[in-house]
Amino acid sequence: MQSEQNQYTVSGTDIEEVKRKNAASGMSYKEVMEYLASTGGKNTKMFSDTNIDEVKKQTQHPH
Numbered sequence: 235m236q237s238e239q240n241q242y243t244v245s246g247t248d249i250e251e252v253k254r255k256n257a258a259s260g261m262s263y264k265e266v267m268e269y270l271a272s273t274g275g276k277n278t279k280m281f282s283d284t285n286i287d288e289v290k291k292q293t294q295h296p297h
Contacts (some may be wrong), residue, residue: 241249263268271278
């Protein structure tokens with residue numbers, strides 16, 4: 235098995251180290267917004283897959 239060679243940006247940043255830290259840092263901004271949209275967060279409509287017309291129809295005419 236070959237050892238992994240670290241790759242660096244022009245400014246000297248270790249790319250693999252950044253990837254490891256990002257993977258361990260938790261949810262991304264987009265993931266947080268999608269989570270909030272799915273759980274009723276405010277101002278998250280653009281991240282929601284809820285069909286507003288269907289919800290209105292169901293609440294106006296419950297089965």
